[in-house]
Amino acid sequence: MDLLDRMGTDGHHPEEEHLERYVMKVCSEREMEEIEDHLLVCEPCRARLYKAEEWVALMKSAVPLGPIRRKPAPWRLTFGQLFARPMLAAGFAAVAVVLLTGTILMRDSFDREERIQLHSTRGASEQAISQASARSRLVLKLDTNGLTGPMDVQIVDSGGAPVWSRAIAGPNPEMKLDSKLDPGLYWVRINSAEGDRHTLREFGLNVR
């Protein structure tokens, strides 16, 4: 239905949209005349026109400015400023890559388990001492062939001070150490768990 049919002579009021277009001066001459005719006799529509004027003015001012962007946290601002310079950003990126790679490699190394087959040192020689890494968590594979009775395993440093010990259950066990060993020479002893607890077998372990 045409605007002119809806308002003016039959008591209908202009729609919001027409009032806004009248305020913006973008309606046709005919529409404008009809709205003005109606406004001459309609107080409520004059009040609506004030509101429409205010609304249009607000929208014309606010919409071009766009929605309000929330203020970023201070740390984001700082990072934003740092990364605003391309060279600086590239430098940070390179350092980050190096650190990340190093961390991954280091973590990989620290978390790695190393299984060590221990050899008896009776008639000791350089080759008889097993080699291990200080960065790895050690799993010692003990040779208990020929040994009987309750036994325990003990690690002592080069000065004879105990570092770690655990009871042995079963033949040729694999003993997982709780913590890493510092670099140095160690002796892994299988002791009898009965009587005078004498050493039944001894292995050399060089941690580097």
Next chain:
Amino acid sequence: MAIATEVLGYLPDYRQDQLTPPANPGEGMSPPDGSFESWTNLVTRLQSGDAAAMAELYQVFAQGIRFYLCRQVGPQELDDRVHDAFLVVVQSIQRGEVRDPRRLMGFVRTVVRRMVAAQIDREIQVRRETTDLDHGERIPDQRANPEKSIILRQKINLIREILAEMSSKDQEILDRFYVREQPPERICDEMNLSITQFRLLKSRAKARFGEAGKKRLHPGNICDDQVRTFG
């Protein structure tokens, strides 16, 4: 923000101050029913010199004329101008210049429009004649007062907050209509919308603005329904 304040700061501030009629509150609030018969009847009575018809005409049109004049030529000497316009309208009707009484509103508007045009011509003439005597032009400061500027700034911020909650499509519609001033038909056509969707969006934006304004004015208040229930 500065741009917005500047724009709104220069809005003419004629509304509440100058347009509030000095007469009693009921005056001008009851236009005739708008039917052709009532306008014809009013014109006939005016032509026969009916004083009551004159009062009725004044009651119907005085505020409208005041409103129109104020918007077009400003609030200076408004009462006198309204009176002059009314006299011209009555005299024209009595002289039989209203050919189609059903178009009385259009007739009144034409008369007032001519008065506005004449007034503007007069002002231009006066300005031309007095331009050599003046040492500088006087431009009235039409900016809103600081309090109103702050209120407007707050309203703009509120609208921008509401915009932030809207989809980019909704924002585009508002931008097209209010800023680029595109006709609704074109907006609907280019954005594949129905006219109902378009109107719905606009009214939703207004409603949100109203709600946000209420929340800001009364944060954490009990809603009206609860007040009524407990009261």
